[in-house]
Amino acid sequence: MSNEAGALDAPPEGLDAVLPDVVDQVALARLYGEPLFDLPRDLYIPPDALQVFLEAFEGPLDLLLYLIRKQNFNILDIPMAAVTRQYLSYVDEIRASNLELAAEYLLMAAMLIEIKSRMLLPPKKTAEGEEAEDPRAELVRRLLEYEQMKLAAQRLAEVPQYGRDFLRAQVYVEQALQPRFPDVSALDLQSAWRDIMKRAKLVQHHKISREELSVREHMSIVLRHLQGRKFVEFGELFDTTRGPQVMVVTFIAMLELAKETLIELTQAEAFAPIYVRLAYTPAS
Known part of the structure; x- marks a missing residue:
């Protein structure tokens, strides 16, 4: 019995070569059916293999409008310091991954910094004695126009579109089941009537009745x-x-x-x- 028990406890011959060296870990993956516990040392994963975008913007104005509306800022009285700081943080993130895309955003960032700098200076009066225009006026005008166009585009996108929201129903009818009626004009009817009258004259009958005269x-x-x-x-x-x-x-x-x-x-x-x-x- 002791020999049989020892034989049951011992692993079968050749099983040591199949079992991994580390058995208390969970396999990371399976390669050709075999468990993989460690990543291969020669495996190369590109840095931009996986990118997650939380928000997608169509341009600098879209990003700037998003920052203003998200924090319920008054678009006619934009807090340039807070908005510029948040805008630059986003530009720093996209510069690390896509420099060509960041160039357009950097131009808007320079405009924001210029507006912020002009607001720090004391306002200058014009020759007529009136106060100079608010440095944010041009930016506000562009933001309002862009918002109007964006809302109009959203309303147009809500309209049902062919191929996206509905499809055109098509019914195929066999040619033999679909009668094709010719187009008849007044001249055709007149010609047909004349032909009928000619045939009627050829087959007309003359009846002679007898009349008694005294x-x-x-x-x-x-x-x-x-x-x-x-x-x-x-x-x-x-x-x-x-x-x-x-x-x-x-x-x-x-x-x-x-x-x-x-x-x-x-x-x-x-x-x-x-x-x-x-x-x-x-x-x-």
Whole structure:
């Protein structure tokens, strides 16, 4: 039993080569699956590999306005000493990392120092006896204009923008499902109507109806026209408004009256007008 217990307590063969020398530390990392307890001596980490920016400013005016609004300073009465001190501390931080970016901020820093120096001097009066303009007036004007433009830009940024806040809905319709109607003008309609009228004339029908006309009735009509008149021109006895059928029946009625010697047809000479009158009946 003692031999078996000793065999269980002893580490297996080859395990010493796997276990690290220091086992009471937490591994910093794993490299290819193996625990890494110490950083490699030849590992190089660039100084600017990790940078943290607490505030991002778009320029010197933006930084200066931020410092004024953060501490609730009156922008018309800027405490130049406090603002210049805070501004220079920020410029010192960016000079260590980005000298090109710091050049623009250094120009504003020089302006702040100049304004601070001019405020320490006694004010000079102009030739008209008026007091000189406040050295901070130009800076205040630029700050107010910049703040107005910044607020306007923020309001514009709040407006919904295509691609950022919304996307345009697009519906794809199959070409076969989308009918394409032609554009029709008034001239096209007029031409189409003329074509329809031409076709209608080619296929139009003429219906002939039968009308019953009485020769005896027209004989009475002719006699009534001649009643009380000596002579009536032949053409006046025909009614041209009622069609050729009535004119034919009227002509037959006149022939029948002439046959029965009820009327007389007279003509003075050849090609002269023909006159019609009632037949002369001698008195008894």
